[in-house]
Amino acid sequence: MSALPRRATRSSSLIALALLALGTAGCSANGRPGEQHSWAKAGVPAFEALYSASSVTIDMKARRDGLDVHGTLQIGRGKECRAEVTSGRGGEVRVIRTADGTAYIQVDEAQIRSGGGNRPRQRVEADVRLFAGRWLKADPSAPMTRQIVQYCDIRKLIPADHTEIEEVDLTGTVTGDGRRIRFAAKEDGVMMRVFVNRGENPTVHKIEQIGGERPMSAVFSDFGEPIQVGHPPADEVLTPDEIRTLYRDSVADLARSESG
Template sequence: MATASASVALLAGCGGSGDGSKPFEGQSADQVAAKAVEATREARSMHVKGDTRQEDGSTVTIDVSVDRAKNCQGTIGTGDTEAEVRYTGSTLYLRGDRQYWENALKQQPGEAREMVPELSDKWVRMPGNDATTAGVCDKQGFVAAMDQDKSRRQGMKRAETSEVDGEKALKLTKEGDGGETLAMYVATEGEPYILRTTTEGGENPGSVTFGDYGEPVAPEQPPAGETVDLKGLGARSS
């Protein structure tokens, strides 16, 4: 399923000004945006929560905590279904209900769809490099994907200072080529972390909030009795 690459289109650092002066005084919006991306990339960990609409009209949601070592826990979803995700010990675990797996496997061959009852409500163990889901647990890759098209954060303008979840933030804005309005909220105190990105209008509106920078991420390995091996099931059904 689409995850990190669909989340947002925005994305060495020095901190904001905490002395009451104008945040990032003397720095252009593009300079602030570049420092925010770098600070976010260098952070040990972060919590990511948000949603974005896909070209097919569906909505992808993400609510995960992740660190530089790819330790990860939270939920991912599409539409009205979601699954729990954990990444620990180089292994990715995913747990969804019957509806989640029916949606996830509806485009797969009949043999794969027949596995739905065995996958439902179990922790499904899969290789840590599984591209369909593991991207949300790759913090560095996630940030890199956000900043892949650097032109999207160039030509920005400074807007008002506001708050994101109680933290002071400078809002940077830009009008996109597709009629959308892009915004990045950058922390003005401490490290200039990205606190939120939004896309309003256009084909893929959405909002992603970032927080809990530097907090430990320590997912537990699911109990063996609640775990199934996707690779083993696939071999059995072939």
């Protein structure tokens, strides 16, 4: 995995920073294109400011297994969260978590069909009928639920200390429009870049990886904006018990139809 140069011999991945960077807005001021700034004076305070955000929106794009994936993630300092991710095959997954910690997951028909794998066609069609477009109330004990909602928890995305950030050793250059400072490092043919908004209170604007097997970008915005997340209408929600019952009955119906 490509990384930024650091004063220590260990490396600090910007891919990790893309998941960790959460922020608050800072005023922006124009600078002279080409003007240089140290990471210690611009990068570190930018990330420290981001860590204190009450909320943030992250627009991410990535390429995984030859397919383009993009999504939007809104995270609040509390438990509230909203995420929408579109896979390279066209399917969409939506996740919401309310202030009381209840999580819901919704997948559309395209996502169910694209994830069908080697399942029998009848099984895929049954899943489409049962679950497409329905909100599934997540079982908090399920490993998949924990994996999905971990990205909705600021406390899990931000490290306990800032050692990884503080040890980066780079000099940044003001961009042509004078609004941001660009820090860049190249390793093994992969370019990693961080764009920091200039001003008295610098903040991270964008993180990107160019090249390599997993190119990606993350743009941060709407810092401190309220996140409105509520429970879906009850008639659009399936509880874990209802999901298990529907699935069990569906499997039994398919078995009977095949034996008949």
